[in-house]
Amino acid sequence: MDRLGSLNAFVQAAEARSFTVAGHRLGVTSSAIGKAVARLEGRLGVRLLHRSTRTITLTPEGALFLERCRRIFGEVDAAEMELAQTQGAPRGKLRVSLPLAGMLMMPTLSAFMRAYPEVELDLDFTDRLVDVIDEGFDAVVRAGEISDSRLMARRLGTFSLVLVGSPDYFARKGIPRKPSDLKNHACLQHRFATNGKFERWPLRRDRKDIELPSTAAVNTIEPLIYMAQQGLGIACLPSFAIRDQLEQGSLVTVLDSHVHHSGVFRILWPSSRYLSPKLRGFVDFMVQNLFASEKGPKGRGDHRRVATAERNGRHT
Structure with a gap:
């Protein structure tokens, strides 16, 4: 058991690159982790980790040993899981x-x-x-x-990105017929939280990218849905996120034939x-x-109704 404990201390320290984090995971002090790894190295006669004041790194021998230890604990976990599957409800x-x-x-x-x-x-x-x-x-x-x-x-499951706005917005601002028309619309942009860049709208473009205006930019989807429903502009949103809004008609799609995306x-x-x-x-x-009721973007009927009105020279 002591040998398994030393192996576990080494695995946790190697994966966390920290004795302190490994100690927190195992409920012991960082000093106890360091001593367990040192005993293991002494028994094996090889250095497994390079220590510095800021971090620890694996030696080449340590990297090989880590993979073998992972397999050992994987087998232990597998044996426990195999038995657990006979023990009733998930918990x-x-x-x-x-x-x-x-x-x-x-x-x-x-x-x-x-x-x-x-x-x-x-x-x-x-x-x-x-x-x-x-x-x-x-x-x-x-x-x-x-x-x-x-x-x-x-x-x-799969999902698609669609361009949407409220019927009220399109009644006031008109319906874009081609991607370049978006230059004259309020575009509600999604900014990736990880790198600060705007998510690219999946538009089929003739020759070059269109620089879309940014009326608002947020790093989560929910505010974009709300703003689009409030008639503040056009947003590019995943279909699964606005299933109810499209079905109820509070949002409708535009430029369907110019949008190509499948995720x-x-x-x-x-x-x-x-x-x-x-x-x-x-x-x-x-x-x-998760996608049991996803049958693709809805709200097409409302879009067709708005588009037909626009072609007739009026807005609903």
Whole structure:
């Protein structure tokens, strides 16, 4: 048991690059972590970590040993999970990272909490690219392609970006017929929190990019939805986030034939042969429910009604 404890202290220190953080994770002092690693190095006869006043780094031997230790603990976890699957309902803490737009997934997450009351969700909302394994997440939800071979993934569903505004806004300002018309409209921009850049609107352009005006810029989706509904301008939004607004007609789409975008949401988790009941339950629930009612952008009827009125020389 002492040998396993030393191995665990080394893994935690190596992944956190800090004795202090490793100590917090294991509930011991940083000094205890340092001594455990030193004993391990003495027993192996090799230095595993370079220490400095600010950080610790792996030696080449330490990097090789870390991978082997991860496999050892992976086998231990797999054995425990295999037994746990015979022990009934999912329970325990589940740490999940979601994008900032994940706040719009709260109805599905709330439904999961009602379905699995013994699972404690620890949710982290960020657009930062987290390291699932090194930062200790059980699962992450992300859009886009994934290239980390250490992770397993399942597809949650697809979504598209659409340009929307309120019927009142288009009645006052007119409907853009082509992308260049957006220069004369109030554009509500999404700014990425991670790099401060505007999200590019997925418009088919003839020859060159259009420099869109910025009436407002925010780093989360919810304010853009609100401002668009209030008739303050046109926003580029994911279809799943405005499903209800499009269905109810408080938002309508424009420039549909000029917009081309298709995105994929996936749920990812550290690779292993066995999933714990809580993680398996969460993955299955998200796959089955997150995009269950997504049938593509709605509100096209309202858009057609507004567009027809515009062609007839009047606005509704």
